[in-house]
Amino acid sequence: MLILNINGERKSVDVPDDMPLLWVLRDVIGLTGTKFGCGIAQCGACTVHLDGLAVRSCVLPVSAVGDKAITTIEGVGASEVGRKVQQAWLAIEVVQCGYCQSGQIMSATALLAGTPAPSDAQIDAAMSGNICRCGTYVRIREAIKQAATGRKLVPQTIPNEAAAASSGTDAPGQAFLSVRQEDAA
Amino acid sequence: MKPARILLAALGVVVAGAVAFSAYALLTVGDGRETGAPQPAAAGAPANLTDPVARGEYLARAADCIACHTVPGGQAFAGGVAFKTPFGTLYSTNITADKATGIGDWSDEDFVRALHAGVRKDGKPLYPAFPYTSYTALSRDDILAIKAYLFSLPPAHAPARANALGFPYNQRWALSFWNVLFLKKARFEPVEGKSAAWNRGAYLATALGHCEECHTPRNALFAVKRSQALSGEVLQGWKAYNITADKTYGIGGWTDRQLADYLSTGHAAGRGTASGPMGEVVQNSLQYLTPEDIGALVAYLRAVEPRQGAAGSELNEQPPLALASTADAPGAEELARGGLGQHLFQGACAGCHLWNGQGRQSAEAALLGTQAVNDPAAYNLTQVILHGTTLQTAHGQTSMPSFGRAYTDTEVAALGNFVLTHFGGKQAGLTAEEVAKRRAQ
């Protein structure tokens, strides 16, 4: 039985020592925001933080985690930097299919936590381990800079909510965030 | 696959030798038959193994028979492994107890003679790709224990593949001359005044484990140079490192714990991870040795006379560029300098190895202080980049994928140079042309 510290919560899991953290998160604990893309540390889709450092969880045996703090995409928004990164990602509309983006956001957050104003070269050094098959790299670079500077650097996506006040909907301002998932038990 | 021992060049030279000497040689080699000496205390399997087959299994592992006699995914000991040499290709033979295609009808004497004298059942010499020059030191009891183990396994019907050697290397008889010069048929003799552990280690390292076959430089006739024992050698593009007690070039700076860890698990903290042929030795052989035997090996290696070796890898444990890096990024100056190697490292490598060389997900990925990143010729570094590496032990599996297919010679050279400079503080000298040569090896 291992005790893991995930997003500030302690979880005990009964899994083989050599099981990569990725599968403990996804298949045992049910935190599926961390993605599987290659299993050989080449794509970065599985990136999580271990004590703030970005790691590829697909090749990290769970037994090597010890009592280090694990942060996943589900928890990264709890930090100021993580929240800013997520906001910039939305403002610049980085996401296409979105499958790589958990990993991208985790790598970007780790970068900005240590290097608050990264240069292009520093962005490359930190982000080149994350593959995006949809090719969102141009906007990833822009979003990191925006998150770092807090300034709008490129034309922003117009928020969907219009200025008009009354809406008459069940869940004003929030509904667009979700797709019904009653199928996904 | 275990590297072929490139001894065959000797043949060409020897064939050109004097006919008189040849005649003399043929008369003196004899058939190698001899009866046993008493079993020395340093020999044998651990005492707690009482079952003769289990003893044989332990010894067969210590001698790493399986590596050369088993094709990946094939039946154990059925042979067929190809040894590509500059002179052609040799195939290992079936050493299961199959009567038609293996060694099922070999007598004890036949088997002992093969290991002690390098002669097969029909009296013809074996190619010294088979390390009988080391096995000749094995005790008769140990050899027969290995035979008992092999005969306890299911026989495999696997006819030998014909060697593809050109003239004159296909002339087996010529090996007799080589044996006259280089085969010292002698059993292991304990050295008085050395500890029991040292003697056991010596037996494991020289007779069973045949470390010298890879780690000792060879002369023009491709025989090992005893005067430079274990000071490192290059085989088929892989470097068997200097494992003498030299502090700068060998393993003199390693702690006992590091040595023991490396031998038994393939990884030592701060010293790197066994890859390529050495990874296979750990996987097939060393990981099965008892802690006592590992300790004995350590005791023996500790006492190997320090030698600098040719073109040694001077370990730099304070490489400035790696030390100036954080886990996530190289130092600003280095980053600003850019370069193709750095660029490639960013994408495919940094995620595991980290800019400061500490490894991240797995300790096995730590590069700092390893021989691989300190070898100015970048032999193993190039091979690992090209072909990847996998290490499977009782402690689990670690592997690095191969990058040879998708990366050009230029890219591999640039990456190798970057790694040497960054993690080993070495002047980098790889060229695309050199990588192309190693690719072909």
Next chain:
Amino acid sequence: MNTRPDLLPGEGPDNPSRRQALKTGGLVVAFLWLGGGAKVLGRAGQPGRIEAGDPAFAPNAYIRVGAGGAVHLVMPSIEMGQGAYTGQATLLAEEMDLGLDQIVVEHAPANRRLYANPLVGEQATGGSTTIRYCWTTLRQAGAAARSLLVAAAAARWKVEPAQCTVTRGVIRHEASGRSAGYGEVAAAAARLPVPERVVEKDPGAFALIGKPLRRVDTAGKVDGSLPFGIDIRVPGMKVATVRACPTIGGKLLAVDDARARQVPGFVAIVKIDNAVAAIGEHFWAAKQALAALDIRWDHGPHASFSTEQLFKELADASRNGTPILAREVGNVDGVKGKAVEATYELPLLAHTTMEPLNTVVHVRPDGCEIWTGTQVPARAVDVAAKVTGLKPETIVVHNQYMGGGFGRRLFEDSIEQAVAFARQVDYPLKVVWTREEDLAQDRYRPAYHDRIAATLDAEGRPVAWRDRITSASVLAKFAPGAMGKNGLDSDAVEGAAELPYEVPNLKVEWVRHDLPEGLHPGWWRGVGPAHNVFVVEGFVDELAHAAGKDPVAYRRDLLQKNPRALGVLDLAASKAGWGAGTLPPRVGRGVALATPFGSYLCVIVEVEVSPQGGIALRRAVAAVDCGVVVNPNTVEAQIQGGLIFGWTAALYNGITIRNGAVEQSNFNDYRMMRINETPPIEVHIVDSKEVPGGIGETGTVMAFPSLINALFAATGVRLRKYPIDRSALVQGADALKAVVTEAFDEAATAVAKGAA
């Protein structure tokens, strides 16, 4: 209805005028054949299956308004990253006068009758058709819904509907100061007859269309909350991973699972004809168990097949096979002038969607549920019915967000396989392919061998043009009945048969050469044009060179009767600064122009090549005329992403086969472009009132020729194959003797990023 007649469904796939009107390639034709003529327009449709509760108002298959006012929109096309949900929701919301934030989008259930794409007659997403067909159908659907809701309110207030306005779903009658939300009148609206005719909004009144609105699917993609197919967890579910015979057409002989049984968490193995799956409590157990299986294969009849053999066969078929005429204009024979000819070869390509293929299946005696991300939900039902013998109406497909499609999820093979495994167990089974399996068992974009030739007049203009394409046929595999009467695969020649340029005499032919049985050709992002535009635009560059003309000027000359194409050419050239200033040595710019999927594009790429053949992309400029733009943000993203997708293939990709098996295994040897290789990509969109063209695949189409033409400009080396042989770009043998430490695109990166 003011639906354009050429978009009306129901005429049947064999109607030649309809096919002609679409002027589109094989993928679309395939679906026409598959779907028959479905009647799908809102008025005819009934609401699809509703999971929870009945909406108060559901005038057609796309729109459900609850009594509380919640508006749910059912998305007929699927979302795989291309922005389809946002585009579709925008069209509906525009006509309904809603904000995008006010709606909840839903995955459509599998239902051909309701959700077939009327352009293709099948419930399928592909061929860059979504906006092209939705432009009419969804605006009609939205306008109809709005008119009913307004009519209901007007009736209640006893006023004229025309005097009512709608803002963000609130109906107002200014004169009387009354207002009502959609929810309040939904029930009443449901009782009104659906109008025969509705008028769509005047473009001048668009509030949403044309604005860079935020996507509807992204919020849950930045916090990990939005599930993809691979994230689905069903109670009692076990997880499997698969190994199919690695050699083409091979079969499973026997499996020994003795070692697998030792794996903690191992559950069972299940077998089918050509594959085995290991089932575990979680993926890791399944993967470990799979690795521990001792499997014996019958390697089948193609165990010695190789890509070398394939290209030999293609070359041979090109010379000696039977050509099928795709298009002939004038007479190419006997035209006098300077002859130029070339042979191009294109490799097999894999999709490697970021999300590996996966399917959750629960087969029960009385039905089957499937959770997966598929581009063809209705076909998923078909295969599940076939495998299980269950009635199609007992099979439910819960479609999911996809981590990339690129054509891979147009094939239901992985779903069929998952059902075949799942029917052997009585619990829900999640089947997840490893990346290795994904590469080994893809539906590969076929390889091509194209011989192309032209005759130039005294001014260097092509007066005769021949193109003979040789390849396997995706269409023949996917939808054999959709092949042309003469046996033509329209996808194989799409982008080659119709040139944007004026060429008086032209002959385009195709020779069919099938892949060995068991090696399946597949649709790949950009389909026919991604193949043909590379060859055509590479060759046009060769012609410009042969004529001694500037590549942009040469194209301009040939586009005088094609104003939209000319427009994007001039726009891109001016934005890129074509012809202005001099470039450093081994830096070059390449141009490519094409009109794929009803859109007009010109892309200019600037590259730098190191002495050792290293390639750095410095900058790219795209000019796009895709008609009316629904969301410029999406257009820009699709061009950027599409270019990177194509460049990745051009630079690095190509599936090779040895001893009957694919050699590539994962991203280490099937290499992807990374952020540090990506140049700034400017996208300039032409303001246009034309009907929308497709966009999702166009960037990919343009990537190949723009890059190789730039490499020619930089080095003088003409590349007619990819993945690009970088050793061909080496500046003399001495460069390979140099120690490689040179700064990689250092200056270029600095310049380019400054420009960003």
